Amino acid sequence: MPPTSAQYNVTILDHHWFNDEIYELRCTRPPGFTFQPGQFVELGHQHLEREYTIVSAPEEAVLRLLIKRMPQGNLSVLLAELPPGTILNLSAAKGYFCFQPSDKQPCFIATGTGIAPFIAMYAAGVRDFTLLHGVRHPSALVYRNELNAAARCYMPCLSAPIPTGTDFPCFQGYVSTYVRTVLPHGDYDFYLCGRRAMIHDLTHLLDERYPQARIYSEAYD
Ligand SMILES: Cc1cc2nc3c(=O)[nH]c(=O)nc-3n(C[C@H](O)[C@H](O)[C@H](O)COP(=O)(O)OP(=O)(O)OC[C@H]3O[C@@H](n4cnc5c(N)ncnc54)[C@H](O)[C@@H]3O)c2cc1C
Structure with a gap:
């Protein structure tokens, strides 16, 4: 190294x-x-x-x-x-926000370009993850087809109204709302990346709902 x-x-x-x-x-x-x-x-x-x-x-x-x-x-x-x-x-490359294989199901949660580390993990062969990607508009869902094919569950979460003609499943709302109202109970490792406000809110929510879960995070702002 x-x-x-x-x-x-x-x-x-x-x-x-x-x-x-x-x-x-x-x-x-x-x-x-x-x-x-x-x-x-x-x-x-x-x-x-x-x-x-x-x-x-x-x-x-x-x-x-x-x-x-x-x-x-x-x-x-x-x-x-x-x-x-x-x-x-x-x-040189820095940081510790790397995939940690375990017997738990990985759940990746990103806002905006916070999807970047999950693209790298996908490119390195990580599969069968749950991925929630929070953006305003579907045009920001970069690598949607590849990530959707590799994921166990891939769910775009749109903060703006879903445009007419969107021909793939989306959740209308923030990633935190999806976690609170839709994400099935399970044994997860959570990886959070993007806006600090999202990481702050979700860390509290995940601590309450999934007390056994490991939570890894990387804030961009
Ligand atoms: C570990 C780490 C990894 C990162 N990886 C990426 C990445 O892969 N892709 C990427 O696009 N960015 C990433 N960022 C954010 C990036 O480093 C810069 O902060 C961002 O590109 C803005 O830089 P700038 O010089 O254009 O804006 P600045 O001149 O630094 O700031 C201009 C304005 O934008 C605001 N601002 C700055 N950054 C953000 C932000 N992230 N969200 C909201 N407002 C902001 C500032 O408060 C200021 O008002 C990462 C940050 C960290 C800490």
Whole structure:
């Protein structure tokens, strides 16, 4: 394993846009760069540096990051505009939000781009999970087909009204409402990623409803 203080240069290859605010930034993968699915990197350009979770499969030649262009955001906006060929600074992979196999059923709960570590876990072969993905609009349900095929239960939770013509099952409401009103009782390990407010609310709810469950979390804000 490279030391966590290791620094790399990577080159932007391209952007893949899922909608007008969420994109995948694809970069070269430096020789010797390793990571565990679920880990993040610090990505830097000029004086700016922010954390982003890797969504690539472990052996993939390209480094992929799923990024939301934040309104008034500094680096997420800049990264969206930088052309292919631009060099960025990259830290070693960091963090502990990794899949912990156990005899319990994994239940992944994400808001927005908090889906990123679960894409990496799926890409590394994790299957048969329950996945709740909270977004406003179906266009933010990135990797929906792949995740749906791999999951035991995949449920998009839309905070805005479900658009007419949506031809796949969705829950109208927050992920926390789904957990409170629909999620079957069971023996789960919970993994929560995304908005801190969601993690805060759900941790309390899960503690009450599933006192034996392990809860792992990663806050993005
Ligand atoms: C461990 C970790 C992993 C992360 N992984 C990802 C990832 O995979 N994809 C991703 O898109 N982001 C991820 N983030 C968030 C990311 O690091 C940045 O915070 C985000 O891109 C905003 O940076 P910015 O420079 O554009 O905005 P800033 O200039 O830092 O902030 C601009 C405005 O946006 C607000 N803001 C900043 N971040 C958020 C947020 N996450 N939610 C709501 N409001 C916010 C600020 O309060 C401010 O008002 C992760 C964060 C952490 C801590």
